Amino acid sequence: MPVNNPRLNQLDRQLSASVAGQRTANRRRWLQGFSVACAAAVLGSSALSPLAPNIQASENRFTPLVRAIEAAKPSVVNIHGRKTVRAENASFGSDGMKQVNGMGTGIVFDPRGYILTNYHVVEGVSNIQVSMHNDRQAVAKLIAHDPKTDLAVIKIESDGPLKAVQFGTSCDLLTAEPVVAMGNAYGYEYTVTQGIISALHRTVQVSDEQKYQDLIQTDASINPGNSGGPLFNVDGDVIGINVAVRVGAQGIGFAIPIDEALDVAARLMSIERLEQQSHGIVGKTKCEPTQRTFVVSSVRRDSPGEVAALQAGDVITAIGERKIERALDIELALLGRKRTEDLPIEVLRSGNRLTTNIVLAPANGRGGKVALADRVWENLGLRLAPMDDTEFKTLNSRYRGGLAVQAVRPDSPASAQGIRRGDVLVGMHVWETVSLDNVSYVLDREDVNRQEPVLFYILRGSDTLYGHLRFAERTR
Known part of the structure; x- marks a missing residue:
């Protein structure tokens, strides 16, 4: 019997929240730097910036924010492609499909070519085209996705390691702090916009099928194509993933807090899901004012983690040569490892630093369920x-x-x-x-x-x- 199948039209207009950012301490330093810059300008400073040696401009123009955004640019990619969607008036059982042009933004979070973006940016796109800051073009493969949170991981092949973006935290955000967004707005690549954090912990219903929780609200200019792009603070650290805009309103845009987005990314990048390998470590990212730590909450029985004598309450600080701060770091450190590799793990336990070793094992049961779902x-x-x-x-x-x-x-x-x-x-x-x-x-x-x-x-x-x-x- 016929029924309608509406698409997420609002998501096609979405976005990329933007805004120029900084926290309390950063804001103070930023304002101080601005004052010094103004004073230097009065004195007629004409030093050249090391960021752009061919530009005859004063050093004062290359503010910390300008430098931070310029440094982050190689970690931001633009996404294009054509997707198949159902026409709004198509009925149940009909073939009322149409092709539309899609565009969005993504951020490189691992040098091996893994990119985080919004799922609605790549949903239904059979040929995901990615362009980078150096005009390099690549075709991406969809690795994993989570429709509920509207996040996805794609991957491109590269001749060498890519530059991964620098992540900040969303656990200490301040209302009214400046932020900056970068994205593929209306197809204008690497568009940068600025604003402030207007509010925190917003719930946004964009359709009957899509509801977002705990979003960052910003007054940044939001445009189609910004979806999946980064929301920066003034240090150039990513604090959010731009996701939605309030249609018909001005200065109301939204971003997924980066801590929540990276928790989802950790599940999407699970080695149990991608490689059917197991480490048996269960834990969560703990956010503190000056740092983030990964704390073990439990260790599965008969798992590599148990063999390595890991315990609940352990703080894992490193695996191999990789520093561990988040759950995502655990998966990335173990991704691609052979089951015969003996990897050192550094642990902080009751104030004491310990070193143990872990050897991965085949996933039992769960990997099969993941394979069946795929x-x-x-x-x-x-x-x-x-x-x-x-x-x-x-x-x-x-x-x-x-x-x-x-x-x-x-x-x-x-x-x-x-x-x-x-x-x-x-x-x-x-x-x-x-x-x-x-x-x-x-x-x-x-x-x-x-x-x-x-x-x-x-x-x-x-x-x-x-x-x-x-x-x-x-x-x-």
Whole structure:
């Protein structure tokens, strides 16, 4: 039966929050520097800046903020591509798709070419084009994404290490502190805008399907193409990821706090997810006024972490040659390591510095679930999550259970049938779909003709809808 499948149109207009930034101490230093600069200008200073030796300008023009943004520029990339979206008037089961031009921004967070951006920037883009500050062009691959937080990781190949951006923290932000945004605004690459932090901890509902929590509000100029770009403080540290703008309003834009964004990035970059390897370390990033530390909260039994004698309360300060400050650092330090490598780990325990070693092991069970989820995504275009009994009972359905649709790939079989985020998949062919294993069972059935579409059932509100779903490819 026909139903509408609206896209996140507001996200297409989104953004890149911008604003020129600094914290209390930085603000004082900045103002002092400005006063000194003015005094020097009166005295007629004409020194050349080491940042731009060919420009005949006074040293005073190259403020700390100018230098910080210039230094950060190589870590910011511009993203372009064409994506397939459903037309607003398309109905359930129709092929009402259209091609639109997409653009956005991203930040390099690992020298191996890993880039953080908004998911809506790369969603449905089959050929993600990335351009860099030196006019280099590259094609990126989507590595992982989280539709709920609208974050994604993409990767480009490079002849050498890329410059990773310098991250700050969002745990000590101040209302009215200056900030700066950089992004691909309306296709004008490396546009820099400035403003202040207008408010903190905002909740923003941009559509029936997308709701953001705990955002930074800014009065920066927000334009299409800025989405996924950095929000800097005056030191050039990233404190937020620009994500949304209030349509119809002026000077109201939003960014995801960087501490929360990097926690999501840590999950997306999990070596268990990407390489089916395990370290068994569970912990969280602790934010303090002068530093961030990674504190172990637990260690899984029979895991490499347990073999390394790690304990709850340990502060991991380094793995190999990499300094550890966040959960993301743990994953990046272990990513790409062989299972035969014996890596030193430096730990602070009860004020004492200790050194131990860790050797990675194959992921048990969880890696298989991740692989199954990715298989369903590739074949059907659905990101599914199990629902507990209490949650499912609120739907007042006659079915025993179902899988919540968290995301739908626009160019997928599921998208072609009008399935959308928020639906609940309750059946395929003649079998129920209470777990991912049930979907896997259907994918593997020899008696399911891959040449013919498979009947499926979904719950949408109080309605039960059905359609016929084709597999993207024959599964093993």
